[in-house]
Amino acid sequence: MPLIVKDWLADHVEVPADLTAEQLAADLVKVGLEEEAIHGAAVTGPLVVGRVLEMTPEPQKNGKTINWCRVDVGPDHNDTEGARGIVCGAHNFAPGDLVAVALPGTVLPGPFPIAARKTYGHVSDGMICSVRELGIGEDQDGILVLTRHGFAEEDLNPGQDAIALLGLGEEVLEINVTPDRGYAFSYRGVAREYAHSTGAKFTDRGLPTGAEPVPTADGFEVQVRDDAPINGVVGCDRFVTRIVRGIDPAAPTPAWMKHRLEGSGMRSISLAVDITNYVMLDLGQPLHAYDLAKVSAPIVVRRATTGERLTTLDDADRTLHAEDLLITDSPAGAGSRVLSLAGVMGGASSEISGTTADVLIEAAHFDPITVARTARRHKLPTEGAKRWERGVDPLLAPVAAQRAVELLVDLGGGTADAAVGDLDDTAGTTPQKAIALKVTEPTRLSGVEYTPEQVRSTLEEIGATVTEASASVEPVETLLVTPPSWRPDLTGPADLVEEVVRIQGYDQVPSVLPAAPGGRGLTAEQRTRRSVARALAEAGFVETLSYPFVGTPEYDALGLPADDPRRVSLRLVNPMADDKPLMRSNLLVTLLDTVRRNVSRGLTDLAVYEIGLVTRPTPGAPAAPTLPGGVRPSDEQLAALAAAVPEQPRRVAGVLTGKRELAGWWGVGRTAGWEDALAAARLVAERARAEVVVVPDPEHLPWHPGRCARLELADGTLVGHAGELHPKVVETLGLPARAAAFEVDLSVLVAAASSEPVAAVPVSAFPAAKEDFAFVVDGGVPAEAVRSAIVAGAGELLEDVALFDVFTGEQVGEGKKSLAYSLRLRAADRTLSAKEVRAVRDAVVESAAEKVGAVLRG
Structure with missing residues (x-):
């Protein structure tokens, strides 16, 4: 974010002598430049x-x-x-x-x-x-x-x-500039905004003064050969070159310039480099200085070719991409040589050194998208790139170049060469298109009454050219507004309305709370989502949020086979990080990364969950069509677009590691296990009001083959999985042993949820009857299957059933196990008789024997 030194700001706009950083922040926030921080005096005392x-x-x-x-x-x-x-x-x-x-x-x-x-x-x-x-x-x-x-x-x-x-006693203001207002990354732009806010006199030092020489035929030759423009926009539409000869290589940067640069957050390097940085901060035009002795004409601006490399000024050897825009030259017998990444960073081969006497100044105009992609691709968020990707005034190049030449002559003892180069593609530097704006539009959109004169004067104040539309057929006056060259963000009437509201004062816009239409509220899915989140939080889980971007290594860490459908992921055209170009196809893959990071920082007792969307593309699905601009797409085009959008179900996932119940004076605590993950998954289904069936799933990575449960609806529809993670997955991710996890599809649960309203269950005043059963079953029979058989046999009188003991040993036989359940029986209108209880008991034994082959243990 830009740092503002008050005495530098005063070069462009009149400021009070007693202006404080706090007052400057208050003035700028009125026009939308928010205070980020105020940095205090660096040194105090004698x-x-x-x-x-x-x-x-x-x-x-x-x-x-x-x-x-x-x-x-x-x-x-x-x-x-x-x-x-x-x-x-x-x-x-x-x-x-x-x-x-x-x-x-x-x-x-x-x-x-x-x-x-x-x-x-x-x-x-x-x-x-x-x-x-x-x-x-x-x-x-x-x-x-x-x-x-x-x-x-x-x-x-x-x-x-x-x-x-x-200059160590001054406070420096740091401001936050939104991406659409790149002009405010300069003192010229901030001073203009200060003038808008306070009415102070502003002098635009970025306008031509007449001192700029006209291009000459012998100017340093520049050629633009962009054979692969992005979106049809050529990467460079203007390239101004100026030469200063005979500067003193040992000439120091004057103290006042060092003070201003360092106060604005930039390190002093050498006079020539400091001057280019100074002009960039002052006017907003990034410049680059080359050692003229190390550059050969012509300079060629082109895209990179496969295999090209460049050692940049930070001494990093970089492999270039075909979309990178380069500044190159052609030394005799050496072929094409890369000098710099256009708009991002220069190369080491032509940098200014302690022996540089002749300097070639570059003041160009580059395509914002090209520079932004290159800066992100190479992870080089340089000061120049920050300005290019936000838009730079295309008319500023010759003015900035002249300013740099004057400073090199004055401070470095050099002589300005008469040769001036200016390769100007007029398509890039002609004024922007005029925008038609009804004078009533600001009032209509903001609710504040603005007069036609206020609208016109405000737009002229920001530098726009305003004329009346001729032969207007509209019943109200219409203005034709041509935005200034430094405002590429002004492209439509709404942008102009925002400028009127901003300059006239946001505080004039009333705060009106819209009336809520009757009969509307949260949808069933929204209510379920909140209920699930609340239930998991009450159960001791902490909600997290992770980015939905993954790479192949993340899927490898889960042990997913090569043909696993969860590896089919949507690939982003312009990912935030090259190592994570895919949209996640399951929620656990990013949640486990969150867990891994916490464990690596010493937090081993975890119970975390996340609710989020996953992307499940269909292999071979048609690509999304390119829709026309300015008109409503046809129904067929919209249908094709909808068909190309992949399924994006909402899921719930959770991970437990370490202690589920902490140790203390009350005991040694309890380690989290697969049963906790399963209980959490069932809790989600319960809050979604959906009935699920739990069955074993012996092969479903990343879960343990013998401790993984599959949750299904009654019709067999998959809901999710829960259980202990596979030991290899735990080892790969560096998690505590026996870590457990669950992931369920909330969208499936919501679709299957009961539509019946929740009815309160009357509390019976009659006593309950308790019965215990111990059934011997085969070792492979799930406890859930036995429980379901008990529920089916007990009928309406069953109030609760709970498993309280599992036993294996010689007493029950090899390959067998004993499962003990406690039943609570109750009737709403009477005390159960011994005969009724006995009938229930017999029915339970019969149902268990019939459904799972259970034998009542003696």
Whole structure:
């Protein structure tokens, strides 16, 4: 986000001398530029200019040599001998140098308070500061010698306030700029918005002044050969070149420019590079400086070819993509050579160095989509790319280039070359199309009464050209509004209405709560979703939210076979991350990644769940048609579009690891198991009011082959799975042993839910009869099957049935197991007789024997 230095803003717009960062934030928020943060003064306390009088090297036992210095810090701060004694470990300065001295009481960034302290056998009465210690750069070469950093010696005096000198006492405002308002990534744009908010006088320094020379025939040759434009838009429609010869390679960046750059969040590098960055921040036009000696004409702007590589300025060797737009040249005998990624980052082969005397300035205009894709593809969100992808004024290039040339001449001692290049595709730099706007439209859309004069004057204030539509057939006045070149976001009447409302003041728009139409509320699915979420939270689960993007490795981690239908995923054309280009086909794959991340941070006792959509494309489904713009698609086109949209069911998934019941003075606790996952899945079905049947599923990864349950509707429709995760999956993901999980299809449950209204069950005042059964069954018979047989036999008098014991051993026979159930019987209108209870008991035994071959254990 842009950082705003007040004195730089004042170059473009009149600001009060006492303007604070808080007031500036309040003024800008009125026009939609929100405050992100206010960064306080970097240094407080007595930081002063000092002159080194004496420097005595003193070798130490540890092999280090320190300097015992006597420094003149002015009559108000010196001791009785006219200086202060300070210990310093750096060696890049000498007697006579002017430096920044932090006296006791100063607080440097960190915070790092300075006090007099005894060290190396001396009392160091302050500290001689480096650039890094002052928080104004990363230079670690040693002490900040002021005369080497753009300050003239005649302007410096011992004792002078160094905080004001270095600009360390100012507050800096950081603002949040929405993606559609790229012009606000410059002081020119922010100053314009400040003027809109306060009425202050604004001077547009981005308009041509007449000082810009016209293109010449001998300008540095540039060719654009974009054979594969994106969406039919050529990647570069303007390319201005200027040359400055004979600059002093050792010329320093002046202190005022360093202060402004560093206050705006940019590091000072070298004069030529700093100037291009300065002009970019000032006007909003990204520039690039080449060492002219390392570039050969002609420059060719083209797309990359297969196998091309580029070492960028960050020393990274990058493999280029066919969509990348490149700046190239053709050295004699070397073929085509890549100089930079257009609009993103330059290459190391032509960078400015300590020997550069002749500079080639590039001020171009690139396609926002091309630059945005390249920046994301190579993970290079550079300052230039941020501006290009939001839209840059196509008329700004020659103005910005001239500004850079003037600064190089003034500060670097160079000479502007008479050769001027300007390859201008007029299709890219002609004014935008005029937009027809009814003067009543702002009032209609906002509910605020705006006069025609207010509408017209506001649009002219933002830089638009406004004329009346001729021969209008409309009953109200219609304006033809041509947006300014720096506002590519203004494309329709609604955009213009937003500008009128924004400039006139959002506070004028009344807050009106729309009346809710009667008879409407949450849908059945919405109510079920909330009920499920509440039930799982009450059961101790924590809801999470994960991105629905996955890659093949995530499916591999679940052990899914190559032909598993869950591997059929929708691939995104422009994914957020290259390693995750697929839309998830199941919910567990992303939830497990959340669990893995928590476990890796030491949180091993987890019970988490997620409710979200998955995408299940049908193999061979037709591709979505490209619909026409500006007209309503036909019914056939809409039907084809609907047919191409993959199924997106809503699912619920949960994972349990570690302790389900924590240990404490009450006991050792209990480890989560497959039964907890199954209980949670059944809870979801219960809250959805759908009856499900639980059967074993011996082969369904990522679950354990012997501890996985399949949940179905009565007609066999799959609802989901629950149980313990496969040991290999647990190992691959680094989860605690015996982790359990469930995933059910909420859309299926909602469709199968009972439509009958929920009826309250009367509470019987009559006593219950309790009966216990222990059935011996084959080891492979599920307990759920035995329970279902009991329910069928007990009939209407059964109030509750619960499994309370499972036993295996010699007493029940090999391959057998004993399942013990407790039944509670009750009638609503009477006390059950012994005969009725006995009849129920006999029916239960008979049903269990008939349905699952159960034998009542003696």
